[in-house]
Amino acid sequence: MPQINGGQALIRALEMEGVEVIFGLPGGAILPVYDPIIDSPIRHILVRHEQGAGHMAEGFAHATGRPGVAMVTSGPAATNIVTPLCDAYMDSIPMVVITGQVGTPSIGTDAFQECDTVGITRSVTKHNELVTEAADIPRAVREAFHIATTGRPGPVLLDIPKDIVDPKNPRSALEWYWPSDEALSAGLPGYKPTTKGHPRKIKDAAELIVRSTRPVIYAGGGILKARAAETLRELAELCDIPVVTTLMARGAFPDDHPLCLGMPGMHGNYTAVTSMQQSDLLIALGSRFDDRVTGKIPAFAPDAKIIHVDIDPAELGKVRRPDVPIVGDCRLVIEELVRAVRELGGGAAQPDRSAWKSTISGWQERFPLTYEQSEPGDALKPQFVLEQLRESTPDDTIVVSGVGQHQMWTSQYWKFNHPYTWVNSGGLGTMGFAVPAAIGAKVGRPDRMVWAVDGDGCFQMTAQELVTAATERIPIKVAILNNAYLGMVRQWQEMFYEERYSEVYLSPDLPDYKMWAEAMGCIGIRVESPEEVQPAIDKANDIDDRPVVIEFRTDSREKVFPMVPAGAANDDIITFQSHREVVQ
């Protein structure tokens, strides 16, 4: 085989992995790898900040299920991408990040733009590696994609010193090869994720299911990672069991399905929260008993037996000891569960659950999600804006959010009827996620309409990536719910700090979002009254050659309800109705 250099090998390896797009920004140490990009069919999207590259790669992965790829240089570029790595690690997003590094002779000398990238990112990646020989590059890339996409997905970082990719350096020469499957697994003797559930445990789980009288399926992001939405639906329908979808699983089970109870947790709806609390069997599928779902752990679903299915054995028993733990891929395990339930007689073998179902529908009637419409002349209600947006966009629109009140309202008020239509930062709670992640999602799914719903605080953190979107003609749409505050923090200060508002006021006018959007090559629209909402959305939906930003001036006093205060038991849920009674 002819000799090539490390930079060429790296790009060729990405091509071998089927990479279509790299989000990145070049710099000194990664320069040699940027040269072969010119000759590669891989599209490169030049970001304005490395954090943007990372979130774009995440958004791409969320929307497509394929690993997102970001490439940046050493030092500050590597540290700038730490937040997306941590975000992807928390939310199990498959992502491969390539960072430049100073040449191997300079490592450890505090060279210009040197930092200990593998040290810094060790605890926020599924795996990372400092590649020290050019000949290791194809192997390292193959392993990185394998690790990022199998088992519990996650981010993998490869740190590439300049000398092994620089054609002027003899250390960069290698003979091209591509590792076989056998070589791949021989090279990773400690990595063999369990995907198939234990048959005995599956049988135990099926027996618990058909005996239960108040079951709830607690579906988490693992359903989406395992491409298990269809299978989940089959199980829920076969056993006639209601389903809650966590923040990471919105869309994994259609909101318009009669068995769907919506989102549980701190800002979940009353029925989703309370049905879990009162269930006698929680079937946790790819969910991880996050504190934002469980509330105070000893008081969480106290009477429920637990079936817990997860591909990561460490999740089983981490928070709540399951009665039936099953390690495996959600799709494979649920398929087996469906088979096992059928063998036990299917839905017909189950006890009469009409009392449970009528209890649930009673809660749905008594405690729907609700808010008060604004008085004429008052600022817009964010929920109203979201309802209008929801009704004016295609059913398969991809919705991306930042973190805070707007994220919770979007999750609550949108109707997610398809998987992979909801992209957000769940575990890490990364403000500024929306704009770059929406760009990544749109790059991955150019056939879909992509709306970012953002807060004014979030928008100011990463808005510069709209320049990237405008330049690259990536026509995302952004709805800023501008309440001039760090709204979620304001809500906590109002409710739990005696309305002492400390450092949460931003400004409705500064920056001027319309002018800022236009300066970045987008169409900018400002909406202040309810009558303007619909025309603005219609106008945005008609524009497909550049990004659009609509700033909606919303009511800063509006709070997210229901709410389970941090550390409280889920039984102490505060609904819109109960809060209003207390205030009045």
Place this chain on the structure above:
Amino acid sequence: MSNGKRDGYRHHILSVLVENKPGVLARVAGLFARRGYNIFSLAVAPTEDARFSRLTIVVDVESAPLEQMVKQLFKLIHVVKITELDPRESVERELLLVTVSAAPAIRGQIIELVQVFGGRILAVGQDALTISIEGAPEKVDDFEELLRPYGIVELQRTGRVALQHLDRATRARIAKVS
């Protein structure tokens, strides 16, 4: 880490086979730090197969559920196999080096003590001795206690290494390949 005297059975020994790759010790140590687990002692050395090293980690069972610790360790890509060794069913050994004050008048007492414990005198100075002793950690603990009144100048223990007893089944053996 600590070299304090320990109740024999409140600790657990994890024998962790890892790929002999750069940074693997940092990964393990970082994981323990990040998740708030306490390492009581840690010994690392290559195995008979140069591709692998073995870490012998003594963990404080009070600090976190052992099961969660083991599962989190397994998630490290370079961890190949973890064996939990029950102290009652394994051989543990530790090495202690110590320099102790030993004025000529009392030197005889100390030498006698060293002989009783099967230790060795490595160096003799004007008013101090350097001693090595190897053995079960409890024996090393006892020796250290007995030596303390004479005035310990400097002391270093290796942390324990361990293998399963040949004649009994281990209480739990956890292989990564299920």
